[in-house]
Amino acid sequence: MNLLEGRKLCKTYSRGGVTVKALIDVDFTLGDGEILGVVGESGSGKSTLLRQISGLETPDSGELLLCGTPLGAKRSREDYRTIQMIFQDAVGSFHPRRTIRSSIRESVRNLCGRDAQADLEALSAVVGLDPALAERYPRNLSGGQCQRFAIARAVAVDPKILLCDEVTSALDVSSQAQVLKLLSDICRERHMSAVFVSHDLAVVSCICDRVMVMYRGKVVEEGAVRDVIDCPKDEYSRKLISSVLEVKQEK
Amino acid sequence: MMKEPILTVAGLCAGYGEKPMVSDVSFALGQGEIFCIVGESGCGKSTLLKAILGAAPELRVLGGSIALRGEELTAMPEARRRKLCTEKMGMVFQNPGSAFNPIRSYKKQFIETLKSHGAYRPNSFLSQVREAFDKLGLEDCQRILQSCPYEMSGGMNQRIAMALALLLGQEILLADEPTSALDATVQMQMARELRRLRDVSGIAQIIVTHNLALAEYLGDRIAVMYAGRVVELGKADQVLFSPRHPYTKSLIEAIPSLDGKMPAGLPGSPPMTGPEPRGCEFCPRCPRAGQACKTAAYALADTGGGHFAACTGEKGGAA
Numbered sequence: 001m002n003l004l005e006g007r008k009l010c011k012t013y014s015r016g017g018v019t020v021k022a023l024i025d026v027d028f029t030l031g032d033g034e035i036l037g038v039v040g041e042s043g044s045g046k047s048t049l050l051r052q053i054s055g056l057e058t059p060d061s062g063e064l065l066l067c068g069t070p071l072g073a074k075r076s077r078e079d080y081r082t083i084q085m086i087f088q089d090a091v092g093s094f095h096p097r098r099t100i101r102s103s104i105r106e107s108v109r110n111l112c113g114r115d116a117q118a119d120l121e122a123l124s125a126v127v128g129l130d131p132a133l134a135e136r137y138p139r140n141l142s143g144g145q146c147q148r149f150a151i152a153r154a155v156a157v158d159p160k161i162l163l164c165d166e167v168t169s170a171l172d173v174s175s176q177a178q179v180l181k182l183l184s185d186i187c188r189e190r191h192m193s194a195v196f197v198s199h200d201l202a203v204v205s206c207i208c209d210r211v212m213v214m215y216r217g218k219v220v221e222e223g224a225v226r227d228v229i230d231c232p233k234d235e236y237s238r239k240l241i242s243s244v245l246e247v248k249q250e251k
Numbered sequence: 252m253m254k255e256p257i258l259t260v261a262g263l264c265a266g267y268g269e270k271p272m273v274s275d276v277s278f279a280l281g282q283g284e285i286f287c288i289v290g291e292s293g294c295g296k297s298t299l300l301k302a303i304l305g306a307a308p309e310l311r312v313l314g315g316s317i318a319l320r321g322e323e324l325t326a327m328p329e330a331r332r333r334k335l336c337t338e339k340m341g342m343v344f345q346n347p348g349s350a351f352n353p354i355r356s357y358k359k360q361f362i363e364t365l366k367s368h369g370a371y372r373p374n375s376f377l378s379q380v381r382e383a384f385d386k387l388g389l390e391d392c393q394r395i396l397q398s399c400p401y402e403m404s405g406g407m408n409q410r411i412a413m414a415l416a417l418l419l420g421q422e423i424l425l426a427d428e429p430t431s432a433l434d435a436t437v438q439m440q441m442a443r444e445l446r447r448l449r450d451v452s453g454i455a456q457i458i459v460t461h462n463l464a465l466a467e468y469l470g471d472r473i474a475v476m477y478a479g480r481v482v483e484l485g486k487a488d489q490v491l492f493s494p495r496h497p498y499t500k501s502l503i504e505a506i507p508s509l510d511g512k513m514p515a516g517l518p519g520s521p522p523m524t525g526p527e528p529r530g531c532e533f534c535p536r537c538p539r540a541g542q543a544c545k546t547a548a549y550a551l552a553d554t555g556g557g558h559f560a561a562c563t564g565e566k567g568g569a570a
Contacts, residue, residue, distance in 0.1 A: 041434040042405075142292060142520055169431075172291045172461035177505035177516040184513060199434045202507040206514060229509055243439035245464035246508050247491055 001068050003193050004030040004053070004083075004161060009062035011048050022048040023059065024217040030161065030193050035184075037208030037225065038197045039240060044214040046197040050163045053195065054085040081111040084154035088166035090146035094138040100146075101134040104153045111157045123152040127182060144175030148182060155186060162187070162194040168203060180207050202244050205229055213237045255282050257422055257455055258303070262315035265302035271313050272298045272525040273479045275549060278472075280423065283453040285446070287470035287487070289463055289502070293523045295479040296459040300425050303457070304340060305332055338368065341416030345428035347405035350412040357411060358396040361418070368419055383417040386451045387444055406437035413448055424448070424456045430465055442468050463506055467491050475499045478532035479525045480549055485558035495560035498533045531562070 011023040022045050030036050038046045051057045053064060055075045064071040071079060087093040094103045101120055108118040124131040127148040138146050147167060154162055164183065168176040184207050187194050198204050204211055204225065211228050213221040213236065221234040232238045256279035264271040273295040280286050288296045301307045303317055305324065317324045319339055324332050344350055351360055361380065365371035372379070381392045387410055389395065400408055409429060416424050429445065430438040442465055448454055460466055466473050466487065473490040475483040475498065483496040494500045504515040519536045526532060531544040543563060551559045 041436055142523070144292075144520065173463065173502060173505045174291050174517040175520075176507070177514040178518075180507065181513055181516050200507070201435065202509050205509050205511040206507045225511060229511075239436060241509070243436045244509055245439060245442065245462070245468055247464050247467050247503060247506055 002029040002065075003032045003034075003067060004195075005065040005068075006049075006053070007063050007065070009049070009052060009059045009064070011045075011052060011057070011059050021217050023052070025062070026214075026217075026219055028212060028219070028222075030195060033187070033191050033193055034210065035187055035194045035196055035208045037204035037211035038195060038214060039199060039201055039204055039211060040214035041199060041240075043216070045217040046199075046214055047165055048217075049214070050085065050165050050195060050197055053161075054083055054163050055080060056085075077111060081157045082159055083161045083163060084157060084159040085163040085165065086147075086150050086154050086167050088170055090143055090150045090167075090170070091138045091141070093150055094146065096138060099135050099137060100141070100149045103138075104134070104149070104156055107153050108156050118156050123156055126155060126186065127152045128178070142175070144171050144178060147171060147175070147179055151179070151182060151186065155190070158190075160192060162192055164194055164196045166198055167196075169198065169200065176203070183207060200244070201229065201240055202246065213240065256280060257282055257320055258457075259318040260303065260315070261318075263299070263302065263312065263317060264314040265298060265310055265312045266525060267309055267311070269313075270525055271479065273302060274526040275551075276315070276481055277551075278474060278481070278484065280455050280457060281471075283449055283455055284471050285449055285456045285458060285469050287458045287460060287466035287473045288476060289460055289466050289473060290476035291461060291502075291521050293521055294476040295525070296461075296476050297427050298479075299476070300427055300457065300459050304342060304425055305336055306342070338419075339421055340423045340425060341412075341419065341421040343409060343412050343416070343424065343426040343429045345432055347408040347412075347432060348400065350408065350415075351400040353401040354399055356397055356399055361396070361415060364415060365418065370419060379418060380414070383414045386417060387414050387448065389414060404437070406433050406441055409433070409441055410444060413444065416454065417448065417452055422455060424454050426456060426458045428460055429458065431460070431462065438465070445469055463491065463502060475502070478522050480532070480561065481551060481559075482533065482561045483559065484551065485556075485560075489556065489558040493558075495554050495558065496533075496562045497537050497539050499560075501536075 006026060006028045009023050009026040013020045013022055026049060040046050052059045058073045094100060105118045108116050120134050121131045124134060129145060129148055133145060168179050196208055208225050211225045212219050215236045221228060221237045228237060229241060232241055258280040261277045263276040264274045266272040276299060290296050301310050302312055312325045362371055384392045389410060430441050433441060446469055449456060458469055470487040473487050474481045477498050483490055483499045490499060494503060501517040505517055507514045522532055529548055530546055534540045534544045547563045549561055551561045554560050
């Protein structure tokens with residue numbers, strides 16, 4: 001059985017008389033311990049899909065199944081704990097006037113019960129940071145450090161699925177490499193699954209098992225990462241692959 | 252062969268207080284050259300750009316010189332400097348929306364800017380704009396001019412900002428992370444257009460980026476910065492294919508590629524406090540650091556063929 005499954009998901013936004021179909025009959029599956037990449041340009045529906053899965057929004061139609069059980073419009077605390085989201089703007093994802101420690105502790109208490117304790121020392125070690133940095137405010141950390149604490153906050157509640165929304169696109173190349181390695185290690189060691197959204201196919205090829213290419217709200221291609229990159233079937237996938245800028249030397 | 256320099260930066264030190272955030276930076280920008288500055292966040296790339304443009308009043312030049320066509324900018328009265336800089340240099344920002352007022356038509360903003368430069372000619376305005384747009388492959392000049400920036404995509408806004416630089420006849424375009432807020436497909440298009448801009452109009456460019464692949468695609472020469480100093484400088488292929496500084500090597504190894512291999516991460520974070528007087532700043536993260544690196548004075552040494560590196564590492568590095 002798939003850990004997570006989406007069937008015929010549709011989402012439409014209306015603003016100022018303009019209607020945008022952000023998701024059109026999107027089907028997907030996520031296996032146990034699998035990392036699924038979702039690629040596409042801005043407006044293709046990648047982030048909308050994550051917001052439906054995370055419960056931040058409810059799809060207009062279609063259904064989401066977690067371990068075969070439908071996720072309703074009103075989710076339980078346990079559902080929220082099981083699916084954790086990590087955002088692009090790591091600094092903005094923390095309360096600006098609370099220390100990192102306080103934000104992580106609150107998240108753990110909200111989702112695991114009032115008596116639950118967050119072991120900041122162990123969590124900091126998992127993400128490779130000095131626990132003393134958790135005493136700082138988000139503005140006093142670099143983007144890469146904040147993103148690693150955001151991963152620590154997600155991992156702290158022992159989820160089954162991580163939703164990563166462009167988590168490395170605001171980072172520079174060295175922090176990006178650190179975060180990618182960290183996410184990959186955490187998923188393998190803790191047997192977690194992840195949906196990894198990015199507009200960068202090179203990043204997706206490093207970390208994902210399978211990839212789904214989205215264009216204007218629809219899934220245009222889906223398959224194993226190597227198959228899609230080596231033999232793309234869809235015209236748009238080919239365009240995405242050809243637009244990856246690479247340093248053309250043997251590393 | 253170095254073309255005639257239009258901008259010469261020598262021993263530049265600049266910072267927000269007494270302590271420099273950028274130190275000992277020297278390079279010359281040739282006519283029509285694309286010069287890329289790469290490095291991690293906080294390495295001083297954007298501060299250097301601001302110091303050259305004189306765009307941030309709180310940023311003080313603490314030493315060294317910036318000469319534009321032989322005229323020293325740092326000693327110039329503020330009003331004169333601003334006039335000269337805006338005449339000769341244009342800027343493309345990371346945030347595509349920040350170059351224009353989002354709710355005012357491009358036409359009004361173009362006319363306003365041209366007037367402030369004393370370059371507005373009502374009779375030839377439209378043909379001038381069309382010519383600039385044509386050079387950048389922008390179609391439907393009339394429709395774009397009537398539109399407001401909020402109606403356009405990020406990539407389109409960046410291209411129109413470039414067209415404005417072209418229209419003003421500026422000689423140097425400074426771009427701060429021009430592609431990092433854009434999608435992969437639009438990034439590629441933007442990179443092509445920056446190159447085309449140079450090819451068709453000879454505008455020299457200083458491009459600040461953390462994307463080494465973009466630097467390879469665009470750059471004639473590349474400077475790698477770390478903790479406020481240039482640690483390697485040379486032609487793009489020298490720096491990327493035969494890097495001499497361990498930091499450059501680490502940066503190259505951190506680039507993800509389509510082959511699916513996990514890029515090697517660079518441990519630790521760069522210092523955010525600017526350069527120290529002695530010792531190599533990269534020392535704590537360097538796999539090759541030796542005892543001498545902790546006390547060595549900064550020096551950008553010529554390793555041959557216009558390729559410079561600031562590494563005196565005992566166990567290798569530039570040696």
